[in-house]
Amino acid sequence: YALYDSHIESLTSAVPLESIQKDAFYASDISSFDFSSGLKEIQSGAFDNIRSKNPTIILSNDIETIASGAFPLNKPVNIEFEGNAFFSFENGVLISKKDGSVLYCDKSIEGEVVLPDYVTSIEECAFWGCKNLTGITFPQSLTKIGDSAFFGCDGLTHITLPENVT
Numbered sequence: 696y697a698l699y700d701s702h703i704e705s706l707t708s709a710v711p712l713e714s715i716q717k718d719a720f721y722a723s724d725i726s727s728f729d730f731s732s733g734l735k736e737i738q739s740g741a742f743d744n745i746r747s748k749n750p751t752i753i754l755s756n757d758i759e760t761i762a763s764g765a766f767p768l769n770k771p772v773n774i775e776f777e778g779n780a781f782f783s784f785e786n787g788v789l790i791s792k793k794d795g796s797v798l799y800c801d802k803s804i805e806g807e808v809v810l811p812d813y814v815t816s817i818e819e820c821a822f823w824g825c826k827n828l829t830g831i832t833f834p835q836s837l838t839k840i841g842d843s844a845f846f847g848c849d850g851l852t853h854i855t856l857p858e859n860v861t
Contacts, residue, residue, distance in 0.1 A: 704747075708732070711755075715741040728752045739764040742772070749773060758782065761789065763798050763818035763841075770824075771802040783811075790814060795836065797821045800828070807853070810834055817844045826850055833857055 706725050711733020717740045720728075726747035734755035739762040742752065752766075754776040761782060766772050766789075776784045783790050787801035788808060795815035800808070800822045807830035814834055819841035822828060830853035837857055845851060 705729075708734075714738070717741060718743060720745060722746060726750050730755055732757075734758050736760040737765045738762050741765050742767055745770070745772075751775065761791070761798055763796070764820060766799050768820055768823040769802075774799075774801070785811065800825050802826075804828055807831065810837070812836060815839070817841055819843060820846065823847055829853065831855070833860070835859070 703723065703725050705727040707729040712730060713733060714736040715734070715738060717738040719741050721740065722744045724746050728750065731753045732755055735758060737758070737760070742765060745767050749771050751773040752775070754774065756777055756779045758779065759781050774784060774789070781792055783792060786808065787804040788797055788810070789799040790797050790811070795813045797810065797814055797817045798821060802824050804825050805827040808828065809832045812834045813836060815836050816839040820843050821841065822845045823843060824847040826847065826849045828848050829850050831851070832855040835857045838859055840860060
């Protein structure tokens with residue numbers, strides 16, 4: 696709870712942070728985060744329950760670890776991230792290249808999503824609250840869908856599942 700319930704509007708790290716711990720910005724009003732240099736890790740819940748309406752989070756291309764549940768479940772977040780050897784952020788979907796897990800989906804996503812062939816799992820709450828998501832197609836490589844992965848996806852009417860999902 697490093698900046699719990701803070702009323703700071705913008706945060707830029709002049710000194711590169713290596714890690715953002717669990718609940719670091721819980722319930723803060725910060726609307727702009729700039730971690731464009733040196734950040735290696737974001738733990739689960741780091742940006743949970745942010746109160747600003749549409750926060751912008753600029754991430755370092757050096758990042759190696761982003762935990763499931765790192766970003767808010769209840770609102771759109773503008774993530775500026777070009778991707779790197781460990782992650783891709785394609786069409787609003789954050790995917791780990793290390794293990795093929797979908798970690799987060801932008802809440803403002805609309806229409807149908809077709810996941811790439813290397814996706815193996817959908818992590819817990821990954822698509823939580825994507826109200827305008829209407830359909831999703833999973834690759835044959837998918838083997839697991841986590842709890843509440845599609846909770847609050849009110850517009851979801853079409854899902855294509857491969858045979859091997861557990």
